[in-house]
Amino acid sequence: AQTVTQSQPEMSVQEAETVTLSCTYDTSESNYYLFWYKQPPSRQMILVIRQEAYKQQNATENRFSVNFQKAAKSFSLKISDSQLGDTAMYFCASNYGGATNKLIFGTGTLLAVQP
């Protein structure tokens, strides 16, 4: 079965500091995509960053970057210069390709940014 695992249920970081959220996945597919979604208290699901598995270069979106280790099946999210608005649940997800594009989600990491 294709799975996504987030082993950190909760994390805390001081404002302006850097934090890394972990994610591992398991698949036998060769073509897939990985995502981080943010869910703030409003419950809206917001796409933060995406990574194509065939690309070796790690994706970056402003203060958000990923460390994609394909051989280790690891996909961590680094948030630099943390802001109070970053407080949210973060979900790692994968689309294992094919015609369906369905997303498989991890259980989430609740990140609290402290002032």
Added chain:
Amino acid sequence: DSGVTQTPKHLITATGQRVTLRCSPRSGDLSVYWYQQSLDQGLQFLIQYYNGEERAKGNILERFSAQQFPDLHSELNLSSLELGDSALYFCASSPRFGRPSSYEQYFGPGTRLTVT
């Protein structure tokens, strides 16, 4: 704002009842996905439609059904509701296959269903 709209935002109903959740995808998107977020099951894929046709099914109960209409909006029908169906139901959309970023999904604000 993702461009995906869902109505209603909140729904409170009794066990045994039937409800319909509605979703309008982003302009130009052909794929619609339904997900359920509950405390015990997390985020789970229910069903996908592409240009009016069912494309994939996930952990969707037989009491649940969905369809996508010619104008591409979609409805998720939940019947014989049970307390355990209380959850946040998300709709997401993505561009037609072959388009750049067709693998990305954009989520609506969700419908919170409470079954009493």
